[in-house]
Amino acid sequence: xxxKAQIEKLEGATNWTKWKRQVELLLMHHExxxxxxxxxxxxxxxxxxxxxxxxxxxxxxxxxxxxxxxxILVGSMNDANVELTxxxxxxxxx
Numbered sequence: 290x291x292x293k294a295q296i297e298k299l300e301g302a303t304n305w306t307k308w309k310r311q312v313e314l315l316l317m318h319h320e321x322x323x324x325x326x327x328x329x330x331x332x333x334x335x336x337x338x339x340x341x342x343x344x345x346x347x348x349x350x351x352x353x354x355x356x357x358x359x360x361i362l363v364g365s366m367n368d369a370n371v372e373l374t375x376x377x378x379x380x381x382x383x
Contacts, residue, residue: 294318298367312365321358324351325380355380 296311297304316322323329329351358380363371377383 296365299365299370300367301370308365312361315361315365316358319357319361321354321361321380324355324358325362325383327381359383 294311294315296315297308299305299308313322316325359377362380362383363374366374374383
């Protein structure tokens with residue numbers, strides 16, 4: 290069963306509280322909330338080949354999850370608020 294959420298676009302202070310709560314719940318549902326709040330830090334690289342391969346895999350997983358988090362955030366903002374995010378490289382910066 291697919292989960293769909295209807296979140297009003299962030300307009301500003303008038304709907305901030307409701308928007309924030311809805312977006313937090315959606316991010317938690319998709320298991321990417323920790324990325325947005327900065328719980329996940331950069332991974333350390335081990336010197337051996339196995340460590341480098343594991344590191345590349347972790348980075349790939351991180352980037353995919355981070356992209357999902359950014360899509361959720363930006364997709365739930367009005368155009369004026371999206372215009373404030375173009376320099377954000379990660380969901381934590383968004």
